Amino acid sequence: MAASALGCTPADLAAVEEIVRKAGTSFARGMRVLPPDRRYAMYAIYAFCRLVDDVADEESPLADRLPRLDQWRDRIAGLYAGRTQDALDRVLHAAINRYALRQADFDAVIDGMQTDAETVVVAPGPAEYDLYCDRVASAVGRLSVRAFGDGSADADRVAHHLGRALQTTNILRDLGEDAERGRLYLPADVLDAHGVPHEPDAALRSPGLRPACRDMADRAEAHFREARAAMRRCDRRAMRPARLMAASYAAILDTLRKADWREPRIRVSVPLWRKLRIAARAAIPL
Structure with missing residues (x-):
């Protein structure tokens, strides 16, 4: 200490x-x-x-x-x-x-x-979903980037996009756990586009769940790309922890993609060897 x-x-x-x-x-x-x-x-x-x-x-x-x-x-x-x-x-x-x-x-x-x-969140609307991600993830990011050493507008952009990428990845990973609590955080517009019911257990059994999750993964990857682009305009040293978090969660998203939500109640994990490689590479500037 x-x-x-x-x-x-x-x-x-x-x-x-x-x-x-x-x-x-x-x-x-x-x-x-x-x-x-x-x-x-x-x-x-x-x-x-x-x-x-x-x-x-x-x-x-x-x-x-x-x-x-x-x-x-x-x-x-x-x-x-x-x-x-x-x-x-x-x-x-x-x-x-x-x-x-x-x-x-x-x-x-x-x-x-x-x-x-106070709310059992089930199939939120697009604006509600974005606000939720901002509050539980991007707001934490806005605090974090300042502690990391960069309070610029670009650092806030990192927080905006990385927070949404991380939270969406969490939601895609925790579908089963959330359903056990009666929750379904996937937004209504994506569920409706694939004919997925809004009831959590029924949603996990729906054939439309997998393409809905792929669409959400696409959204998360777009946020990861925007976050990385903003990181390049920020203080390189200050962004080291953000790079580590981005790489760690991108690996989770990649693992989810490969599993393709065939068994959405099973929580995937990233192998230890991959975690160690991510940690080693996090110090390398983007």
């Missing part, structure tokens, strides 16, 4: 890192390419997203969860007014000040989590 990262205490940094570690993802390893100040800023952003998502995903009644999401809105507003209450607040506050993170992006993340908390 870098004791001076963001000017925070070792105890506060350790507390935030522990939230990330307990999440049990590969996120922490991916952020090791960053210098300490930026790495702990990203840990704090991830911890915020994780904790808000935990509220949205709880089995407790909606009436209990919505006030807690409102508390997160108040908590974020407090950070911009200089009020902190715990280690995460203090590290987030330092990151906000150091990297000019925007309150609207934090609020958008909370709004996206609230959508999942």
